[in-house]
Amino acid sequence: MHLTPSACPAKSLGPAPRAPCIGRFAPSPTGPLHFGSLVAALGSCLEARHQGGQWLLRIEDVDAPRTIPGATDAILHQLEALGFCWDGEVVYQSQRLALYQQALDQLIASRKAFPCACTRRELADSTLAPDGSRRYPGTCRDGLRPEQQARAWRLRTEPGLITWEDAIQGVQQEDVFRDVGDFVLLRADGQYAYQLAVVVDDALQGVTHVVRGADLLGSTARQIFLHKALGLAVPAYTHLPVATNAAGEKLSKQTLAQAVDTQAPVSSLYMALCFLGQHPPADLAQASLPDIWAWSHTNWSQIKVPRAKALIAPAQMLHNSAI
Template identity: 65%
Template sequence: MHLPLSNPPIGRFAPSPTGPLHFGSLVAALGSCLTVRTRDGRWLLRMEDVDGPRCVPGAADEILRQLETLGFAWDGDVAWQSRRSEAYAAALERLQRSGHVFGCACTRREVADSGLARDGSPRYPGTCRGGLPAGREARAWRFAAPAGDLHWADLLQGEQVEDVAHDVGDFVLKRADGLFAYQLAVVVDDAEQGVTEVVRGADLLDSTARQIALQRALGVVQPAYAHLPVACNAAGEKLSKQTLARSVSDLRPAVALSAALRFLGQPTPDALARATVREVWEWALAHWDFARVPRVRSVVVADLTTL
């Protein structure tokens, strides 16, 4: 598939500050950045820290330092989800007025006992969709997922289809602890920042249908999506803090960047790993070819000792 024409394209990288950048994060950052920079577009940086309890103190500052060391430069100020509660509350109010959300009194245990969704998480059975049970109050607010197949095309993974109501159920927009959910925050942020294309890891592919459903309910523009392959270890596990993935700070920046380019299908010369960071970026900007990115959901990084 070809990239959509937008003038100028606006992309973004949106890490969650739950730990330092690892190789998989670098792949997503580099792929998203080069995809717009090579078309004279803008690249934004957003800290997805809406889920405060999961954030690690100091991780956001470390991520910013790592990106700067690796030669990344973003347009404008960093956006922080933790500072945008008013925007999320306004979007939730719009959805309430239009009848797209409802209050839910169910506990996590009650939802967990109802069965599993397609992605292995508990699927909400619709208990409170028609109204709260007698004597109970709303703990959270859920999006009333529309029935029927939702079709969309991913620029790397191809045609996609999901029945959100059947496969996921009515999903939470505001949690019982008062925090706004990622799905609502990311849709509001992308719309307000004018993001025209979302290039990110394929681990987020299954979230896309929910986000498109929200975009349609809010009446905002749907960006183009391209989901890059996820870096996995030999056991097929996504590289992450949970799988003890090494921080990119453990590597020389040029080595890390060159390895990420190769992972994304770019035929880098061997000498690039011995170049300066500036030279790696000059090569990447001159040779980036989106058509070479592997059109698969994951790629095993065999020799983790080099990454």
């Protein structure tokens, strides 16, 4: 049983037609773009263009409590000022909730999803999953007691290794059942989980190549498992090195990462190219915005990207100053 979403009548939640390459950049509006976001945007854009494909823009605002007012407009302004051009209209997850519910309904109907009554306190003693979350011990997978009420919905996982080859990080393996357990699809607060939303969106948008930061490497096995549970084609995955501060902390709002300076777009792009191992010539740092983009499209090579999960960002980007 596959869905035919009313909001996207030309597509169904089955295997999407495979274009030569469709990439995407999917920031969360929790603040303006920082250098780490720029690296992910640039790497995903250049790889899609290098393969002669499309590059889509999606705002991942499905988690309403974390969305910061004005952040979406700030992100769009930054991308435009930096010279990014995307294909088609911007997609907003907050406008696609019915599609996530249809996917959940499909999983429920096929008995691949089940209701869970567990609270965080009840799971506090569970073992840790690789990403630091608590592994679900399977408490409710055989059904709720009569006095219990569902708080969340989880995907029923099964033992077995999921293996994939990441274009930068190499061969990866994870047993989702053993390492993570039955993971959440619909949270207790009524918010659809990131894992469900991103899989549905990638399928409906026909994404063939997911290029993003290595901080999301730990989500990939769950997403592959969910793609297969929904009968969807699995995209290729590429995880770029994450930009960190000098203490090794990923650049983020929590680590007070500075916003990318749109007043010096060429400097920002130049440093991102250097971070990604592209070795741009020194005089490119003083070039025009069209010139640096022309050089990037002509000379981009994913093979040159460092085979690392994390690298320290340039000091200039940590302090939001120009070269």
